[in-house]
Amino acid sequence: MEVIIASDQDIVALKCADIIESQIKTLPDSVLGLATGSTPVGLYKELIKRHREHGLDFTGVRTFNLDEYIGIPANHPQSYRTFMNQNLFDPINIISENTYVPDGMGENPLDSGPLYEKKIKDTGGIDLQVLGVGTDGHIGFNEPTSSLQSKTRIKTLTPQTLEDNSRFFSEDEFQPKLAITMGIGTILESRRILMMATGESKASAVREMVEGSISAFFPATALQMHERVTVIVDEGAASKLELKGYYKFVGKLQDDLIKKHRPSDWISR
Numbered sequence: 001m002e003v004i005i006a007s008d009q010d011i012v013a014l015k016c017a018d019i020i021e022s023q024i025k026t027l028p029d030s031v032l033g034l035a036t037g038s039t040p041v042g043l044y045k046e047l048i049k050r051h052r053e054h055g056l057d058f059t060g061v062r063t064f065n066l067d068e069y070i071g072i073p074a075n076h077p078q079s080y081r082t083f084m085n086q087n088l089f090d091p092i093n094i095i096s097e098n099t100y101v102p103d104g105m106g107e108n109p110l111d112s113g114p115l116y117e118k119k120i121k122d123t124g125g126i127d128l129q130v131l132g133v134g135t136d137g138h139i140g141f142n143e144p145t146s147s148l149q150s151k152t153r154i155k156t157l158t159p160q161t162l163e164d165n166s167r168f169f170s171e172d173e174f175q176p177k178l179a180i181t182m183g184i185g186t187i188l189e190s191r192r193i194l195m196m197a198t199g200e201s202k203a204s205a206v207r208e209m210v211e212g213s214i215s216a217f218f219p220a221t222a223l224q225m226h227e228r229v230t231v232i233v234d235e236g237a238a239s240k241l242e243l244k245g246y247y248k249f250v251g252k253l254q255d256d257l258i259k260k261h262r263p264s265d266w267i268s269r
Contacts, residue, residue, distance in 0.1 A: 001210055001223065002230045002254070003247040005238045009198040012232050013042030016130070016196055019230065020047065021056055023128050027269055028060040031120075033129030033182070034088070035066050035140075036080045039196050040130060044088040051092045058094035062123055064116075066131075066140040067181035068102040070109055070154060071174070078168055079104070102152065102180040112180050113152035120186070127268045129190035133197055133205045136160045137218035141181035148214075148222045150183030184222050192268035193229045195220075200236040207240040228268070 006012045020043075023030050034040070050056040065080055074081040081101045089099055100119060106112045120126060131139050136158065142150065143158045157165075157177055169175040187193070197206050209220040210231060216222075223229045238244055 002250075003210060003238075003241070004230065004232045004251050004254075005244065005248055006232060006234050009042060009234050012196060012198055012234050013046050015232050016040075016043045016194055017046040017050065019194060020128065020130075021050060023268065024056065024058065024061060027127065028057065030061055030127045030269070031123050031125065032061060032063045033066065033126040033131075033187070033190055034063050034084065035130050035132050035196075036083045037132050039132040039198055041087055043130070043196065047088065048091045056092075058092045061094055062098040063094070063100065064120055064123075064126060064182075065099075065101040066187075067179050068104040069176040070104045070178035070180060071176045073105050074101070078173070102182075104176075104180055109154055109180065113154065116152045116180075116182075117186065126190040128192045128194060129187055131187070131193060131195045131223075133195065133202060133209055133220045134161060135164065135201060135205055137205055137208060137220045139184065139187060139220050139223070141179040142184050142187075142219045144217050144219065146184055146216060146219050148188075148216055148219070148225075149185040151186050152180065152182050154178055154180050184219055188222060188226050190226075190268075191228070193223060193226055195223065195229060195231045197231070197233045197237040199234070200239055202233075202237045203240040206231070206233055206237045207242070211242055 004015060006015055065084060068080045072079050076082060102116050103112045133139060136144055138161065141155045141157060143155055143161065157179060166175060208218050212218060212221050214221045214224055
């Protein structure tokens with residue numbers, strides 16, 4: 001893993017946006033995997049800004065979201081489709097038909113996973129996957145004990161995830177306990193992975209993900225098996241890393257190298 005420690009969450013968003021912008025400019029038909037939640041909001045705001053102020057063009061880009069709740073329609077205020085439309089898709093010039101979110105309202109939800117896998121393969125696979133990590137180590141909605149070879153499927157959410165996400169639902173509102181999610185195996189098939197984490201509440205998860213033993217009990221540790229993972233965290237999220245000083249030393253050397261090479265060196269395909 002490449003671990004980059006930024007001073008704060010705003011710099012995390014900027015660094016992630018730099019990588020995605022270089023990806024899109026070099027390969028305008030890039031396939032991006034996207035995440036929801038509070039962590040990538042700053043990244044999406046920065047991408048919108050670069051579209052509006054600098055003409056970053058999304059017309060050739062295709063996207064696949066990690067997950068969606070089972071039992072709420074796409075136009076529901078708490079659906080991940082609504083989240084993506086509001087926080088990224090609507091303000092940029094991406095073609096709506098090129099944005100894919102798992103179907104949580106299919107007549108037979110069990111069919112949705114294989115169909116999503118086929119759609120990803122039909123586009124040529126994901127070039128760059130954006131991820132966040134849950135406090136219990138989940139990526140997407142791959143909860144602890146998920147198979148490290150799993151594909152897109154339905155998962156039952158843990159009490160911890162339900163508690164973490166309850167702030168988005170009012171007391172009298174239906175909160176789904178099931179979701180459809182890309183599997184860990186699906187995520188690992190991406191050509192490059194960009195992991196974001198901010199805040200001290202994620203410090204233990206980041207330490208386990210980067211420096212812990214690979215285990216289905218902590219799904220994010222599976223990323224250690226991928227050949228190209230970039231982890232970008234702020235000081236709070238990095239606060240429990242044992243090798244924090246080493247990662248900063250490597251980061252300084254990497255910054256010097258980047259100045260000598262083209263941005264296209266960051267690109268995946």
